[in-house]
Amino acid sequence: MIVWNFVRAFALFWYDFIVGDSMTLALGTAVVVGLAFVVTLASDTGLVEVALPLAVAATLYASLRRS
Amino acid sequence: MGSLVFQFLAAFLASSVEMVEALTIVLAVGVTRSWRPALTGVAAGLLTLGIVVVALGPSLVSYVPIDALRVTIGGLLLVFGLQWLRKAILRSSGLKALHDEAQIYEAEVAELLREPGLGGPFDWTGFTVAFKGVFLEGLEVAFIVLTFGTNEGRFDIPIAGATTGLVLVVGTGLLVHRPLSRVPENTIKFAVGLLLSAFGTFWVGEGAGVEWTLEDLMIPLLVVAYGALSYLLVRVLRPGERLVRPAVVEESAAR
Numbered sequence: 524m525i526v527w528n529f530v531r532a533f534a535l536f537w538y539d540f541i542v543g544d545s546m547t548l549a550l551g552t553a554v555v556v557g558l559a560f561v562v563t564l565a566s567d568t569g570l571v572e573v574a575l576p577l578a579v580a581a582t583l584y585a586s587l588r589r590s
Numbered sequence: 591m592g593s594l595v596f597q598f599l600a601a602f603l604a605s606s607v608e609m610v611e612a613l614t615i616v617l618a619v620g621v622t623r624s625w626r627p628a629l630t631g632v633a634a635g636l637l638t639l640g641i642v643v644v645a646l647g648p649s650l651v652s653y654v655p656i657d658a659l660r661v662t663i664g665g666l667l668l669v670f671g672l673q674w675l676r677k678a679i680l681r682s683s684g685l686k687a688l689h690d691e692a693q694i695y696e697a698e699v700a701e702l703l704r705e706p707g708l709g710g711p712f713d714w715t716g717f718t719v720a721f722k723g724v725f726l727e728g729l730e731v732a733f734i735v736l737t738f739g740t741n742e743g744r745f746d747i748p749i750a751g752a753t754t755g756l757v758l759v760v761g762t763g764l765l766v767h768r769p770l771s772r773v774p775e776n777t778i779k780f781a782v783g784l785l786l787s788a789f790g791t792f793w794v795g796e797g798a799g800v801e802w803t804l805e806d807l808m809i810p811l812l813v814v815a816y817g818a819l820s821y822l823l824v825r826v827l828r829p830g831e832r833l834v835r836p837a838v839v840e841e842s843a844a845r
Contacts, residue, residue, distance in 0.1 A: 540670070540733075541666070541669055543673045544673075545673065545676060548669055548672050548673060548676065549669055551672075552665055552668050552669040552672065553665075555665075555668065555791075555794065556661060556664075556665045556794055556798075559661075559794050559795055559797075559798035559800065560798045560799075563798045563799045563800055564799075569803070571795065571798075571800050572795070572800065572802060572803060572808075575791055575794070575795050575800070576791055576812060576815060576816075579668065579672070579787065579791050579816070580815075580816070580819050582672065583672055583675060583676065583679075583787075583816075583819070583820075583823070584823065586672070586676055587676060587679060587680070587823060587827065590676075590680060590685065
């Protein structure tokens, strides 16, 4: 029981830390991280230098739109 | 060098804003209950935060490959920074209520006066409230110190930034002996959100194998770009001169 409570509290802490009050931001950040790997593997890094900040901006915009 | 200055600044500002919130709680405990449990709670909270940083920091640096660390830390920093930025934009545009430390203080005092346990050998209620206030508010700062320190392999700069913020806020709080309601909290949160988002983007890229053309100069460039975007978003979201009354109780819970 004590272990279960600890695991539950630990999971809730991370959920609150990462998701907070915007699931869009958490999912968008996961997409940004995936995009960084995909674009870096697929092309030279010039593209990713622009794509990465744009993806971050799109994530922020999307989360605000849903507020 | 420039990167280290930004790291100091981010840790300093984050610590300042979080400690303003912790100070409000500690002052409420000290005034309504007694200063002994309040200060013991503060010491226990700071000690626990120190243990978290010391226990996790060096072991992360030693055992986790740097690229994996950068992606993980960068991703966490990014989501964390964007959360701060999002809240700051919503508050600046009037869509979310601003913090009001004076009202939070009044609410906290009223609640503490209702709690039992006064007059005993040790006021555990006061201790717990002060401890939780310092620990929970400080946990975000500890996270920032950990991420910056782990990535650079040195903890002195972020710890110095966080400690400076702590000393400044606590010192001012002791001098004025009331909540620091005139601190431009939303502006500071804006700045921290911009810095964390910029560092997060930069490290996610580095971890994924990106060699930034401008190297470390990319960080201030990202700060400026995200700052311009945030300004635009505030302007777009602001529906005329909207007036929002501070909603204190739910704000303190939602922090």
